[in-house]
Amino acid sequence: MARRKKIYEGKAKTLYEGPEPGTIVQYFKDDATAFNAEKHDVIEGKGVLNNILSEFFMLGLGQIGVPTHFLKRLNMREQLVRSCEIVPLEVIVRNYAAGSISKRLGIDEGTQLPRPIVEYCYKDDGLGDPLVTEEHIAAFGWASQQDMDDILSLALRVNDFLSGVFLAVGIRLVDFKIEIGRVYEGDFQRLVIADEISPDSCRLWDVKTGQKLDKDVFRRDLGSLTDAYSEVARRLGVMPNNPPAPGKPTLVN
Ligand code: TMP
Numbered sequence: 001m002a003r004r005k006k007i008y009e010g011k012a013k014t015l016y017e018g019p020e021p022g023t024i025v026q027y028f029k030d031d032a033t034a035f036n037a038e039k040h041d042v043i044e045g046k047g048v049l050n051n052i053l054s055e056f057f058m059l060g061l062g063q064i065g066v067p068t069h070f071l072k073r074l075n076m077r078e079q080l081v082r083s084c085e086i087v088p089l090e091v092i093v094r095n096y097a098a099g100s101i102s103k104r105l106g107i108d109e110g111t112q113l114p115r116p117i118v119e120y121c122y123k124d125d126g127l128g129d130p131l132v133t134e135e136h137i138a139a140f141g142w143a144s145q146q147d148m149d150d151i152l153s154l155a156l157r158v159n160d161f162l163s164g165v166f167l168a169v170g171i172r173l174v175d176f177k178i179e180i181g182r183v184y185e186g187d188f189q190r191l192v193i194a195d196e197i198s199p200d201s202c203r204l205w206d207v208k209t210g211q212k213l214d215k216d217v218f219r220r221d222l223g224s225l226t227d228a229y230s231e232v233a234r235r236l237g238v239m240p241n242n243p244p245a246p247g248k249p250t251l252v253n
Contacts, residue, residue, distance in 0.1 A: 011037055012050070012200060023071065024083045026196070028054075034219040036128050041218065048076045049229040050198035052238050055079060057197040060165060066157050068193040069181050084181025084194055088142050090121040090129055091151060093159045094175040098203050099216075100131075101175075110174075110210070118155050123179075150191050151180055158193060166204060169235035171213060174203035199229050 005017040007024065011033045016025040028047035033040045051073065058070035069081040094117045097107035101117070120137060121129040137143050143151065155178060163173045178201070181194030195201075199214040206213060212220075213228045233239040 012047075013196070018080055018083070022083050024081050025074065025078050026081050027078050028196075032200075032215065032218045032225060034215065036125060039219070043218070043225045045226045046200075046229060049226070049233055050196060050200055051077055051079060053198045053229070053233055053236070054196040056236060056238050057162065057165075058193065061158060061161060061193060061197075064157075064161055066154060066161065066193060067190060069183070069195075081194070082181075082183055082192070084183045084192060086123070086194060087147065087151070087180040087182065087191075088123040089132075089137065089151075089180065090123055090177050091155050091180060092119040092121065092175060092177045093117070093155050094119070095159070095163065096172065096174045096203075096205075098174050104131075110205075116156060116159050118152060147191060154178075154180065154191060154193065158197075162197070162202070165236070167207070170207045171232065171235065172205045172207050174205055176202035199232055204232060 004025070007015040007017055009015075012029055012031055014027040014029060016027065018024045028051040030042045030044055030047045031040065032043045032046060055070065055073045058068040061068050062070065069084050071080040071082060073079045094101055094113055096109075097105075097111040097113060098109045101107060101119075102109045120132050120134070122132045122136070122142070123129060134148055137148065138145065158178055159173070159176070162176065166173045176197070178193055178197065179195035181192050182189045183192055184190075202214055203216060204213040205211065212222055213232050215225070217223055217228045218225045230239060
């Protein structure tokens, strides 16, 4: 069997050349990292859960007309996506204060923000993904003004969609990060939601108890990450009713 071509290996995913031009296979690894990979562990089952959760959110976004790079899930750990050029920004939307904004501005974690706040970080691991302003983005040509208008509108639509989906299953969407891709169609470019949407890239708190159901469980050593992600998948109906044995998640289909 021919060996497929690896395009890129990231901290949580590996990208391979897809079966057709313009496609990529995204393989979800079990690796968990935090603090710019200073902390690292392998959490059995995480990749499977993130693959199916990201599929669920990307399909839902597609259904409300938010374009994404997602094409189809291939198997437990892989999905086929459209190849795109990644805008070098991490787009963060915050509904409640937590994490870096709490530290930076001295706001207690859990404080509801007056309105969703959108922040941009420059994607550069060597620099630790620093927070940047639209002035930097324009001056260094990372995105045009039209792109920034579109990115803001996409980010807020994703926020409304995800907030509603999570609230319906008793989970508060505290904040999340998305990445944006450019796809070219003839002379035109279109922006799409790329990368992944999963508990790795969101903060998710149980509405009643405040229990954390996201990667902070790993970052802050709060217990089993697989249990937390399985709970999210179970509530969203993408896991079977019988809880899987720890570290052995099972798909519905
Ligand atoms: P922060 O509070 O650490 O800035 O994180 C904000 C959100 O972005 C949170 O949901 C976690 C997510 N995030 C990532 O997906 N990747 C990252 O590298 C970081 C630092 C945060």
